[in-house]
Amino acid sequence: MNGFHGLLASAGVLGGLFALLTANVFSQRFKAGVKLGTGGPEHQALLVAVRTHANFAEYVPLCLLLLAGDLYGGAPAGLVVKAGWVLVAARVAHVFGMQLPAPNKSRAAGALLTLAVLVGASLEAVYLAI
Template sequence: MIPRITLLIASLHVLLYVALALRVVLHRRAHRIGVGTGGDAAMTRKVRVHANFAEYVPLALLMLALLELSGFRAGLLWAFGVALLLARVLHAIGLGGSAGYSFGRFGGALLTFLVLLAMALAGIWRTLVVHTL
């Protein structure tokens, strides 16, 4: 079985990841910053947005794929995947605009954690309690 839902959700996340990486690369070139952030506050935020994405998304996509491969319901998989993408877009916009509090940063982080937690609980439930969700 090909995990088609995860394939599409992962592909959309890759597009976002590339966009975030390009923001870092273009800022580096424009401001001639070789390694690190060069003390540039905007560069620091762009690097953190990109890194934060790289820290959370792989595990979330792995969970999504494992749930799909276990035969989990398509509607819930779509909900998890779309919520994760929304969370990462919100977080990128929020943290990308300000190092302080913003609705996007808070909401994106909270939604990311909720999606991860929901998928973890779904995986535990699927494995230990129900075999045909």
């Protein structure tokens, strides 16, 4: 498996996870009878589902874009692929952590690992561009 296929595999897993998070938002909306927004404090499960989904959508696309650019720009394929799988692990940890009372180690680890991938991929992109 080359770098492209390795990164593509992790992106595919992340896409599947995003689809599950989307389905969870739909399910929580249906259960709460809320069509728009989060329905206020009495619908905590919907709020958690929406924020988990939104947090994923805020970070994962940019991380994947940066990793793909790094790979295209000549970064070591093994490093990029490993970063892609770290991102998968980070997002899974974050999803589980969002289901627990805050603060918790799973949510913190997911957030910190996601940030590490984002910063690392960003720095590599700048390095490769100059």
